Amino acid sequence: MIYLIWVFYIIGVLFSIFAFCRKTRYSIHMLQQSSYRSGDFLKWCDENITRNLSFCELAAMAVTLVFFFVTTRYFDNTFYASINCGAVMIFTFFGVVPFKKHSGKNAKKPLVYTPRVKRLITACIILAAALLAVSGYASVKFITVYPFAYTLMLITIFNFIFVALANIIVRPIELIINRYYYNDAKNILSQMENLKIIGITGSYGKTSSKYILTKILSEKFNTLMTPESYNTPMGVIKTVRGSLKPTHEIFVCEMGAKYRKDIKELCDLVNPSYGLLTSIGPQHLESFKTLRNIIDTKFDLIGAVADKSHAILNMENEYIRQEAPAGSVGYSVDFVSGSDYWAENISYGPDGVKFTLCTTGGKRVDFESRLLGRHNILNIIGAVAAAEALGMTAEEAVYPVKRLEAIPHRLELRPKPNGVTVIDDAFNSNIEGAKSAVSVLGSFPQGGRILITPGIIEAGEKEAELNREFAISCEGNCDYIILVGEKQTKPIAEGLKEINFDSDRLFVTADLKEALSVMNSIAKQGSTVLFENDLPDLYNEKLI
Numbered sequence: 001m002i003y004l005i006w007v008f009y010i011i012g013v014l015f016s017i018f019a020f021c022r023k024t025r026y027s028i029h030m031l032q033q034s035s036y037r038s039g040d041f042l043k044w045c046d047e048n049i050t051r052n053l054s055f056c057e058l059a060a061m062a063v064t065l066v067f068f069f070v071t072t073r074y075f076d077n078t079f080y081a082s083i084n085c086g087a088v089m090i091f092t093f094f095g096v097v098p099f100k101k102h103s104g105k106n107a108k109k110p111l112v113y114t115p116r117v118k119r120l121i122t123a124c125i126i127l128a129a130a131l132l133a134v135s136g137y138a139s140v141k142f143i144t145v146y147p148f149a150y151t152l153m154l155i156t157i158f159n160f161i162f163v164a165l166a167n168i169i170v171r172p173i174e175l176i177i178n179r180y181y182y183n184d185a186k187n188i189l190s191q192m193e194n195l196k197i198i199g200i201t202g203s204y205g206k207t208s209s210k211y212i213l214t215k216i217l218s219e220k221f222n223t224l225m226t227p228e229s230y231n232t233p234m235g236v237i238k239t240v241r242g243s244l245k246p247t248h249e250i251f252v253c254e255m256g257a258k259y260r261k262d263i264k265e266l267c268d269l270v271n272p273s274y275g276l277l278t279s280i281g282p283q284h285l286e287s288f289k290t291l292r293n294i295i296d297t298k299f300d301l302i303g304a305v306a307d308k309s310h311a312i313l314n315m316e317n318e319y320i321r322q323e324a325p326a327g328s329v330g331y332s333v334d335f336v337s338g339s340d341y342w343a344e345n346i347s348y349g350p351d352g353v354k355f356t357l358c359t360t361g362g363k364r365v366d367f368e369s370r371l372l373g374r375h376n377i378l379n380i381i382g383a384v385a386a387a388e389a390l391g392m393t394a395e396e397a398v399y400p401v402k403r404l405e406a407i408p409h410r411l412e413l414r415p416k417p418n419g420v421t422v423i424d425d426a427f428n429s430n431i432e433g434a435k436s437a438v439s440v441l442g443s444f445p446q447g448g449r450i451l452i453t454p455g456i457i458e459a460g461e462k463e464a465e466l467n468r469e470f471a472i473s474c475e476g477n478c479d480y481i482i483l484v485g486e487k488q489t490k491p492i493a494e495g496l497k498e499i500n501f502d503s504d505r506l507f508v509t510a511d512l513k514e515a516l517s518v519m520n521s522i523a524k525q526g527s528t529v530l531f532e533n534d535l536p537d538l539y540n541e542k543l544i
Contacts, residue, residue, distance in 0.1 A: 009145065016156055019156050024159055032112065033109065038168055060157070120166060123166040128155060128162075135147040185236070189244075195249065195251055198251070199272035199305075200213070202314070203294065205279050208375075208410055209386075212380055212407075213383040215404055216401065217250050221250045222248050225251075226239045259288065259297075274310040274312075274390060279314055281319075281430055283430055299323055311325065312328070313338075314378065329341070332378070332381070335358075343381060344356045346377065353376075365394040365398060370406070372406070375433050380401055420528070434456065434470050438530070448527030450478070451474065452530065453482075453484065454483070454489060455467045455533065468494060471492040475499040478501075480506075482518050483506070483507065
């Protein structure tokens with residue numbers, strides 16, 4: 001009998017080790033989406049505690065306390081403790097089972113096994129082995145299974161704290177490695193004296209502007225851009241060290257920011273002599289804390305540009321217009337004070353948009369593009385202005401602009417075999433882009449216009465206000481609206497109520513999977529579906 005009990009205990013240990021590995025992967029996945037910032041990760045864990053502690057895990061702890069009291073007070077410790085610990089660890093395993101779907105192949109943004117992640121996994125293994133070795137020694141010394149079993153159980157149940165601790169432990173090593181890469185990239189750039197570097201930043205529009213500008217510049221120059229959303233120091237460093245060649249003439253560097261001084265750090269790295277500021281708004285207000293911090297951070301790029309005639313600014317944005325330095329170049333769609341580039345004679349058709357680019361110098365150049373939305377006209381004008389500063393003419397930009405294809409996940413048209421047209425704007429998460437996207441949806445035939453959205457996120461205290469504003473922009477543009485997540489979409493539902501949107505055509509779903517199911521039930525041939533914004537897994541955890 002005693003042997004069977006020990007077999008049961010060992011099975012429990014194996015189950016718990018498996019559960020520990022699974023939940024560690026999940027925690028590292030969420031930490032990666034928190035940019036490896038332990039503070040942000042733990043804050044998210046605190047706000048979503050039920051997503052990090054399942055009912056079964058809490059039940060396991062409760063059972064443990066009862067068994068511990070009973071076995072140590074009334075029974076033979078080793079015999080009953082083995083049963084207790086084996087049962088609790090198996091219980092813990094079943095508590096961790098749900099975490100599989102959030103961190104595996106079904107995740108919208110899967111865990112990327114970068115060298116940093118591999119080092120973090122190694123640190124987790126070493127830390128777990130050390131804790132289990134100490135607890136194992138205690139179990140042998142005091143002839144009880146509790147220390148080892150409880151340690152294994154606790155680092156599994158409270159895995160988010162364990163992973164955050166491991167991340168803090170390896171941080172000094174990461175800083176040393178990052179500094180080496182930083183200096184190496186800076187040295188590469190310093191040796192390319194003739195390389196023209198333009199930094200692009202903004203609360204929104206920077207990635208689209210980067211793609212458009214690179215397409216235009218590539219018509220005349222050997223141009224490199226930071227790929228995809230590589231807009232952090234390590235993303236830029238990876239691009240410089242891995243892709244930048246002596247033959248490149250222009251480097252287009254997207255610069256992202258979530259905290260004060262993020263842009264300054266990137267400017268110190270690449271030393272841009274040109275700058276394009278696309279917008280300023282409440283994106284990432286939750287981490288920036290104040291709009292003033294966002295403004296100062298974005299203008300760090302303009303401050304780094306010595307010749308202000310090389311600073312290209314979106315004058316439609318009131319925050320930019322108020323802070324624009326003398327001598328800078330302004331652009332807009334409709335002419336506003338400070339604009340050096342603007343558009344006239346705008347017309348939309350089945351093949352896209354046509355407009356005349358005008359300048360304060362009297363130049364008038366006709367453009368046409370397949371890109372959808374007013375904000376893309378703005379992005380094109382800003383890119384042409386930047387291209388002229390870098391040595392091209394507006395006339396030379398006409399052909400590459402005409403050949404522009406939809407930027408992935410940014411108002412990208414995707415016709416489907418079943419006759420449904422999908423407009424993929426999943427990478428957009430700002431109010432101006434969202435309103436523009438909805439107006440594009442409104443240009444399609446009535447009756448089958450479907451909007452699927454979780455709303456605007458990461459806008460801090462302004463989030464509710466912006467989502468109500470977004471809802472109001474849906475008036476006359478949407479026939480059906482599917483909201484993804486009940487919690488953060490309440491302001492949208494309130495805004496839709498204000499415009500008397502038909503409640504029978506409004507659906508609130510728990511997650512994207514359910515939203516797609518609803519969409520399939522109402523979409524028919526000729527319908528148009530707009531996917532506006534898409535929550536990363538970190539935020540999607542709030543919806544389930």
